[in-house]
Amino acid sequence: MTARPRRPRAPAWTATLTWKAALFIAAMCCALAALLGVLVHVSVTGQTVRDAREKALSRLTEVTRLYEAGEPLPRFAGLDPAGLPAPLRRLVADGERGSALGSYEGRPVMWAAGPADGRALAVRVDHSVGAGTIDALDRSIVGSSVLAIAATLAVGVFAVTRVTRRLHLTARVAGRITAGDLDARVDDPRTRDPRRVRDEVAIVSGALDTMAASLQRKLRGEQRFTADVAHELRTPLTGLSAAAELLPEGRPAELVRDRVRALRALTEDLLEISRLDAGTGTVDLAVHRLGPLVERAARAPGAEAEVRVVRDAEVATDRRRLERVLGNLLANAHRHGRAPVEVTVDGPEVTVRDHGPGYPEYLLVSGPQRFRTESGGKGHGLGLTIAAGQAEAIGAELVFGTALEGGAVARLRLPEYGRPDGTGEDIGGTGDGGTGETGGTGAVPPKP
Template identity: 70%
Template sequence: MRLALPQWAGTLAVKAAVFITVMCCALAALLGILVHVSVTNQTVGQARDRALSRLTDATAAFEAGDPIGRGVGLDPPELPGALRDLARAGDRGTMVADHHGRPTMWAAGPADHERVLAVEVDYSQQARTIEGLDRAILWSSGLAIGVTVLVGAFAVTRVTRRLHATARVARRISGGDLDARVDDPRTNDATRPQDEVAAVAAALDSMASSLQSKLLAEQRFTADVAHELRTPLTGLHAAAELLPPGRPTELVRDRVAALRTLTEDLLEISRLDSGRERSEPDSEPLGALAERVVRASGTETEVVVLRDVVVETDRRRLERVLGNLVANAHKHGRTPVSLTVDGPVVTVRDHGDGYPDYLVAHGPQRFRTEGGAKGHGLGLTIALGQAEVLGARLSFSNAVDGGAVARLTLR
């Protein structure tokens, strides 16, 4: 089971935007750090060279007994302690520190009698230069990231829009609309570059066309077979009626009747498959209609009306649906069988072994039976097809305490 995530977290556009943003930020940070370090090293190096040059001149003047000049002092109290210790140890060095509230480059070296000769150089201009550079890096990085994200989002959205269109067509096809096609512009224009989305769209259109051709061929075959069988069956039925009474005649008539029923069922399925069947709704009291269906079935079926309603439906088609459900319950289930009306919901329940797992999961499939069951699987297929024509929802499940449950929900 997948971890539940917010709806926006699973979209390709958001993932791509996050990826582009992260990569832009990482690249901007890397470039900014490189520029900052390079310019800072260059600026600090120039200031250090200047301070050391002045320190060299001041040291020579001090040793010659000449005036050492402005910005130069012996053991100035503001000199950083670390630099003072370094100079007293006999080495020369530099350090940037605040002096009177402004950044200053200090250079210090040893003088006589463990004294330290120090030079201070104003570092304010260089510090402002580095700060301005950092601000420019931040602003330019933010602008570059924004522009890149917008351009990337635009490009990704174009791709995801085409993917969403392909997904919508796939859902329409799975819902039975075999005329649906993606018709991606790139697949129809050989001069344009073909990308992966165009390849998926072309494959889906090709699959839909192939599937439509096969289903149409199957529907034509079913209809042709049923039509071709009607004429000889009519003659066979008439001939069977002329046979003398007896057990063999009863068997022949029974088989001829079963074959005629199968032929009529095939014709009805072919009409439903064609998608040309239309409902002719009228107002019908659902409780009375259910009782009429049970009486016509000639079976011992209990009718329970919890809440009767008047529905706008096609009476003939609804009777066909309920009649097939009741007949299937008695043929493949066990008594007692009940038909319950609860508002616009009609439930047919038996107490047999229940529906097969494949039927509960995928719905009825023609000419498929399991567990030694008799029949062709056409009754429930017809019931499902007629329910779709009515705009109703027919679902199949098994009761917890055993038995098959068919639930028809009318709109």
């Protein structure tokens, strides 16, 4: 069974509004020019033919009197002349007079004929001037139509382009808002001045600006609420934690301390999320060996994992934030997955994999969501949310997936520090804790 040939795809520019508007304008201009051209052509041709017919019939009347008087006929008249159109001969044979367009010696003429003693008495009138006038008129109609279509098309494309430019601006602003830039606004001049009449594009732009402002107010209100609640909880939690330590040893005291620790962890997570949402934290960039950083994170209590370094690399990152991302990924793997938990370092990419049921479908489609977990285990759904936010803060890409053999897979790709060809360079030193950190914080310039 042979595969059906694929239909060629039209270029992308043919789907634009400018192209469609230009095509519509051109089609309408062509149709209008053709209609007007036909009307003018028919009108002028009919008037020219009527004048030539009247002149030929008038000459036929004069020539008929000369023939009946026995006088010689002029050179433009004759009996049964060659070139007389056949329809006109049949009309004369029926005893009637008439006229018809024809030619004589290669020139257009108007014939007029009538019966005379059983023969056709005919005259001819030169129609070259009329035919030339009609040809010149047709050329003028075509030329003026082309100019009119080109001018109308240029003006129409210019007008449509101004509209589409504003639509593209609105779409770009909508994209910036989707990406998290809630300060982005279209600021169409027609929406700022109430005295100006607003068109449809201005109405859409104004609606987008109003929606963005409303969304910004709501999100900032929620961020302030989350931060205020977390801050207000800190003081009573401190007192509650101190009081719990004074309880006599026993099962009730252990339960109280466990819940206090869980509540304190939740409060710290809420504070961290509020800082990530507000973007108030600073990012201290430095150059680190990725392998030692991952190994140290995998040795933390509750985050133990097998580490395999395929290829080490130097990365420009914030060590504290990176350790937070790795710690949350490993803790999530232990809490919701199954052992063994494996971590692989391949250049600037770190892969964390467990052998559990894998991430839920909603997370693979929409990413981590706060206070949502479907595994039935402990947690508030904030760990992966914080990991994704911290990864974005340090310029890393965090992708969640499922292994072919089963299990959850999280891939973290960091910006590699090295030469333009991608090869790293040993910058020496062990830094703090043997992590390969080179001194200094802040932005790291590229190597020469």
